[in-house]
Amino acid sequence: MIDQTVVDLSRLQFAATALYHFLFVPLTLGLSFMMAIMESVYVMTGREIWRKMTLFWGTLFGINFAMGVATGIVMEFQFGMNWSYYSHYVGDVFGAPLAIEGLMAFFLEATFVGLFFFGWDKLSKIGHLIVTWLVALGANFSALWILVANGWMQYPVGATFNPDTMRMEITNFMEVIFNPVAQAKFVHTVSAGYVTGAVFVMAISALFLLKGKHIELAKRSMVVAASFGLASALSVVVLGDESGYVATEHQKMKIAAMEAMYHTEDAPAGLALVAFPRADGSIWEIKIPWVLGLITTRSFDQQLPGIDDLVEGAEVRIRNGMVAYDALQALQDDPDNQEARETVADTWEDLGYGLLLKRYRTDIQNASDAEIAMAAQDTVPDVWPLFWTFRLMVGIGFFFIAFFALAFWKASTGTLDKHKWFLYTAVAVLPLPWLAAEAGWIIAEYGRQPWAIEGVLPTFYAASSLTVLDLVLSLAFYVTIYTVLAIIMVILMVKAIKAGPKDYVALLNGEDDEETGLPRQYEDDAKAQPAE
Structure with missing residues (x-):
């Protein structure tokens, strides 16, 4: 029988490390593109202030990127340590995009990040600009492959169960890559990262203006953040709507739970x-009449099934899964049993539902009606945490549309720095994009329960056979290390912000001119520029 305490602790450990890691991912995505925009303006205009902006925000990007890599490595090892049966069962499918992501993050992306920091005096302006754009694209491609892997967990396509190896195996890698759930999650997630980057730049720039420091850099940074942030905030809502529409097609129980719609x-x-x-x-x-149906089905006549009806459907699939499990047992006893092989081929898609009974008994072929009913009820995730977390995320999303619309209007009229109440507001909203991002992660992963792979592998069946002591000690270790890393990141960020762009230029290039504070190779360019 399954030790549910081990499963819960394994879930808690993965959730803790994932939530810590996801503190760094959105800012990496957002800052990378804003750096590329700023350096593009520098190359086009030749104005030194834009190079300073690129360097300054690039410093904060570098600190955040390093912490993201450090916290992300552990997560990949957890699949083998805490979720060994998961790794065995779906490793052929899940491992492919994960391996590609590793190549993207640790080879391609990291290489370009190094060139960004140490290539200013070794590359031409155009060459360095190309590197900066490749940093931004590399960060997004890295996110793409992670979300391809995660999207397959939400909607497993392009793979089939092999009864001879007892594993899921890829049949169409293109279907895995272009999984509609994965693509919808990708564009929604990266656009949320862009909002995070824009809010971060707005907040730090507003802080500079309130303190009367680095005025020109702050004002220009806020203009970029206002326009970039408005476009990103609008795209988050639009792409979030698309993500909900796709989930309605492939994850009906998650949608019903998010809306607390039992009937x-x-x-x-x-x-x-x-x-x-x-x-x-x-x-x-x-309730607002009609709105949910129009958003999720984009029609006036298509019904959304409630939780109760979905539980009834799950009970049917559980009974079919029992047939698949029974045929699989017969095939293991006699690999030449052609009738059993055909039965497995016809019913394997419901095998995961049959495995839900493993929580109640080992010989699931003999499950009672009461046990089948309990297993069907297990397909319902916790409703109220999902209900309120979703509304928190959506509320923050609409708030940012209003906030960046105001910021864009003030940027267009040249009044970004004219009202202290707006600057204080820009600083105060700094935590909100992270709160929304973490809420989105909870909705995606918590809402998928009880599945590690939707409809294929129950979460409790995917865990390793560890002891409670193993998990308590490792959880305490990871939380401690990650908390220390988070504190270190905040300290480094604060130091870099206090140092300002001029100090960072000196740090990065080793030598600077005492009068201008600029690296020697840029002195002539700076002197040639008109006063700003």
């Missing part, structure tokens, strides 16, 4: 703004 409604379903469970089991809610 199937007449189409089009209404969107609950707020909802609370009553003592009698009913739900008190305030």
Whole structure:
């Protein structure tokens, strides 16, 4: 029987390391493109202030990138350490995009990051600009492959179960790559990262203006962040809508749980703004009619199934999975049993549902109706954490549209630095994009439960056979190390921000001119520029 405590601790450990790691990913994505935009302006105009901006924000990018790499390495090892059966069962599929991501992050992306920092006096302006854009593209390609792997966990396509090896194997790698769930998650995630980068630049620039430091750099940075942030905030909402539409097609239980929709409604379903469970089991809610149905199905007549109907459907699939499991057992006893092989071929897609019964008994062929009903009920994730986490994420998303629309208007009218209330607001909203990003991760991963691979492999069945002590000690170790790394990153960030762009130029290039504070190879360019 499954030790649920081991499974819960394994989930908690992976969740803790993933949430820590995801603190660094969005900022890496956002800052990389803003650096590329700033350096493009420098190359086109030749104005030294834009090179300083690129270097300054590049410093903060470098600190964040290093921490992201350090925290990400452990996550890949956890698949083998904490989720060994998962690695055995789907390693042929999941390992391919993960390996490509490793090549992208640790070879391609890291190489270009090194050239970005140490190639200023060794590359031409155009050459270095190309490197900076490759840093931005490399960061996004790295995210793409991770989300291809994660998207396959949400919607496993392009693979089939091999009863001879007892593993999932790739049948069409293009289907894995162009998985609609993975593609929707990718564009939504990276656009959220762009918002994070824009908010970060706005907040630090606003802090400079409030302190009266690095005025020209701060004002120009805020202009870039305002326009980039508005476009990104709008894209997050649009692409988030697409992600919800795809989830409606392939993860109906997640959508029903996010909306606390237990009963199937007449189409089009209404969107609950707020909802609370009553003592009698009913739900008190305030709804906007039609909105949910129009968003998720893009039609007036297509119904969204409720949780109760989906549980009934899961019960049917569990019974079919029992047939698949029974045929698989017969095939293992006699590999030449052609009837059993054909039965497995016809029913393997429901085998994962049959495995849900392993939580209650080992001989699942003999499961009772009550046990089947309990296993079907297990397909429902915890509703209320998903319900409120989703609304938190969406609320922050719409807030940023309003915030960046205001910032863009103020940038267009030249009043970004005219009102202290706006600058204080820009500083105060700094934590919000991370809060929204972490909420999105919780919705994606927590909402998939009880599955490690949607419909294929239950989470409790994927865990390694570890002891509770092993997991408690390793969890305490990881949380401690990651907390120390997070503190180190904040300290380094604060030091870099306090040092400012002029100090960083000196640090990066070794020597600077005492009068201008610029590297010698840029002195002539700087003197030739008109005063700003």
